[in-house]
Amino acid sequence: MTEVAFHFNAPDKLGYACRLLRKAQAGGAQVVVTGAPELLRELDTALWTFSALDFVPHCHDAVAFEAVRRRTPVVLAESVRSAPHRQVLVNLGTGVPEGFEGFERLIEVVTGQDEDRLQARRRWKHYADRGYGIIRHDLAQGQ
Template identity: 70%
Template sequence: MTEVAFHFNAPAKLAHACRLLRKAVGSGAQVVVTGDDDLLCALDSELWTFSPADFVPHAHLGQAPSVVVERSPVVLARSPRAAAHRQVLVNLGDSVPEGFEDFERLIEVVTGDEDDRQRARRRWKHYADRGLGIVRHDLKDSAG
């Protein structure tokens, strides 16, 4: 059964995702990140520039050669089902990601924006209605 965690009150969705991915890669995890195309392109750029001391190896599914995607610990994919990794799924999008139940863990990143919070509440209800336990991380109460 998929473990679900919501990271609420992210000051900036992409910056939080970059830190989250750096930590995941450092621990040896394989991650798929999903969201709309514009958001994934922005994350791709952000991953190259967010820290001068760190690099998070990643590939954008459909834009990088398949051998690069297969070897990358982080895969950016509009459709998570198309990616080979099944360990961790990070959702930066507005809706429940198709195929989330195929992953060991799902992390939802939510800002303080009221529209983003409302969409997150709908996703939370979707997961809860399926009997999934949900962990809530309030980033306002932590460093981040």
């Protein structure tokens, strides 16, 4: 069963996602990131610019060749159904990602903004109602 974790109180969703992806990639994880198309474009730019010393290899699912997607540790995908990796899914979107149950781990990144928290509560309820154990990481408390 997919391990579900919520990372709450991210001060900056994209900045936190960049650091999370850098850590995952350094640890050898294969990650798919999903969210709204415009957010994924912003994340693509942020991954190129967030650190002068680090590079997080990534590609966008819609534009990369199959061989490139399979070899790239971080894939940005509007839909996870055709994603090449099934290890870690990071959701930056507002809804439950269709097909999340095919991944070993799901990480939900949530800011402190009221609307983002409200959407996260709905996703939490969705997972809990289906019997998923949920791990909570409150970033405001340094956990």
